[in-house]
Amino acid sequence: MVLRFALMIDPVASLEKGGDLRSTLRVIDPSAPALELGDLSAQRGDGVFESIGVVDGHPHEVGPHLERLAHSASLCDLPAPDLAQWRAAIQRVSAEAGPGESVIKLILSRGIEGGAIPTAWVTLATAPDNSAARRDGVRVVTLDRGYPLDVPARAPWLLLGAKTLSYGVNMAAIREAKRRGADDAVFVTTDGFLLEAPTASLLLRIDGRFVTPSPSAGILHGTTQLSVFAHLGQRGFETGYENVPVGDLERADAAWLLSSVRLAAPISAVDGRAVAVDRGLTDELNTFLLGRRD
Amino acid sequence: MVLRFALMIDPVASLEKGGDLRSTLRVIDPSAPALELGDLSAQRGDGVFESIGVVDGHPHEVGPHLERLAHSASLCDLPAPDLAQWRAAIQRVSAEAGPGESVIKLILSRGIEGGAIPTAWVTLATAPDNSAARRDGVRVVTLDRGYPLDVPARAPWLLLGAKTLSYGVNMAAIREAKRRGADDAVFVTTDGFLLEAPTASLLLRIDGRFVTPSPSAGILHGTTQLSVFAHLGQRGFETGYENVPVGDLERADAAWLLSSVRLAAPISAVDGRAVAVDRGLTDELNTFLLGRRD
Known part of the structure; x- marks a missing residue:
């Protein structure tokens, strides 16, 4: 699946900026380099994810997906995700989906090896023809x-x-x-x-x-x-x-x-x-x- | 471990360029974004790796590590790594190691989702005090x-x-x-x-x-x-x-x-x-x- 849209989530800023969650999201070019080689997602598959089905711009089962993301993070001793922030990110990405079926992926990585800050991002891709x-x-x-x-x-x-x-x-x-x-x-x-x-x-x-x-x-x-x-x-x-x-x-x-x-x-x-x-x-x-x- | 040096390996160029393996290696900033979000290493932990101990610039057991990399790649249905190319990359990275103990990591990812070309890189970090x-x-x-x-x-x-x-x-x-x-x-x-x-x-x-x-x-x-x-x-x-x-x-x-x-x-x-x-x-x-x- 070719990524059509992506944004990085700043998990630290979510704590500091309180209400203004949109400013903690950063739209990036989905086909440009975005992750450091030291990121533990790439080095050790160390993180959790969710795939959300989107139909005509509407993401399905956002609540259960976010609950499961938090549950997976807990099982992996990752910091609890700020679900309001992730919800804002899903909303922002869904606005780009357009008609037809798409996939939104949520990824929460343990972050750069040696650091203590998770890396987090959300992507959008066109769904395959199923x-x-x-x-x-x-x-x-x-x-x-x-x-x-x-x-x-x-x-x-x-x-x-x-x-x-x-x-x-x-x-x-x-x-x-x-x-x-x-x-x-x-x-x-x-x-x-x-x-x-x-x-x-x-x-x-x-x-x-x-x-x-x-x-x-x-x-x-x-x-x-x-x-x-x-x-x-x-x-x-x-x-x-x-x-x-x-x-x-x-x-x-x-x-x-x-x-x-x-x-x-x-x-x-x-x-x-x-x-x-x-x-x-x-x-x-x-x-x-x-x-x-x- | 903070990465001190890194290079990307072009696995396609290794086939095309034959003898000139050094030109298939690209030194990059180890703390700058280098991987696309679509890379299957980060999305699905889909790839193989090796960690090589380096003492005073000398990488140990390079042959067995490369053999195991190839064995892991085979078990995962990944394209066979060009071991001469990886050996050239290890040599290039070792030259940066300096005195003391370091770690060289070899990573071979299945590449960008939807593509057919692996992503491959080699990193250098100072070893922790063991x-x-x-x-x-x-x-x-x-x-x-x-x-x-x-x-x-x-x-x-x-x-x-x-x-x-x-x-x-x-x-x-x-x-x-x-x-x-x-x-x-x-x-x-x-x-x-x-x-x-x-x-x-x-x-x-x-x-x-x-x-x-x-x-x-x-x-x-x-x-x-x-x-x-x-x-x-x-x-x-x-x-x-x-x-x-x-x-x-x-x-x-x-x-x-x-x-x-x-x-x-x-x-x-x-x-x-x-x-x-x-x-x-x-x-x-x-x-x-x-x-x-x-």
Whole structure:
């Protein structure tokens, strides 16, 4: 994704300048050098981020994204982000988005090595065309995430519930999926439970009920999944978080990957075997997710 | 660490310009903006790196570091680095090092998102003063790395044998160790075997024999550890790679963390219990490691 607009956030100024948050934002050329080599984002993937879907200039689920940014920062012992400042930055960047679908990324890095001040920035890019994934679905392969279900709770230093910049494994899993002729991966635990996709949450409909693997298993609590649960609840469907055995992915009536930019992508194959796609409900979910819903 | 000198490497030019490798290196101001926000090193920790110890202008173990850089790049499906070009860059940067101890870092990023060209750079910084750690040792805590011993071989997408820029967990483990009143961490598997420290290899002397956890367990093959094994072998000691149970860390006659910049740091305590330090051998190892040995 080519960046179309970017601004740096001054996290120290936010404390000093109080109300005038716009003056703590600095618009920069998104294709010019902006980060020092010593920045710990680039040196060690040491920071946290969020990707926000924007439709016709309206950023979706800003509140849940900011809450999750703060949660990730806390898990990583980063200074708490000033959410009013980040909200002002999202507003400023959204004004540049124009019609169609875009992506806003929020990045909070630990800053320059040896310093004590985070580096923070927000970018805007045009979203890729996800219409084929939304319509025809994505073929997934299940990939071992390497840990059993009980590890995240007892080993918080593994940062498994934080959306960190250390996304090398997530990217490698997608490459492995493509190597196997699929489009995306679904991580599973060593003891046989479903987790999440490298950049999406998993939603299954089993016997008419909608289920997502429990975030206590060291996975991200999906902002799009939260919106979909609220929507399904309003329509009278039962929703819930559970520890879901791997076999349920093929046993489900239907399953989706949910994420902020691709939105609801139905799963069309699991490990090379075709599975049922519910086109009607998928279209309905994406219409909801593309609409002005907050 | 404050960067004192830096240069960018042009990986495309290395192919085009053939012999004239110096012209593919560009000296830059190490404290000026140098990376675009779209660089995948900063966005996703997507790249690989090496840290080389430099003593009085001489970079140590350049060959093994370059081999490991190439190995990490291969595990991450990055283009193979032109090692002659990187060697020229190390030579150029070493010339700036001056007396005393320095650190050269090599970084190979996947490049700007959406592009196909890696970003690559080399930096120089003054090494921190490690004399206390070398003399008095480091107190370690054992921390669960979350996976059993057999996972790395069957799940290569976890990149466990690659030195990637996704080092968030390594940094979090060191913070956890400090929170517990220690100096550093030693990762262990869920099934009770020793692995490595977040930024160092582990060496144990057990019944007069020197043992390091086997690199097949998804840990880095330490360049300093390789040098120490060669040195110990020349002195007539037996050395070997093994799957080492966690209990051996306290049972050992002595144990060390080995790394390129801190060199041999004896372990002085494990999970709050003091363990024996062999000061004589430690001094001898550090004298060897600080000397002109290649």
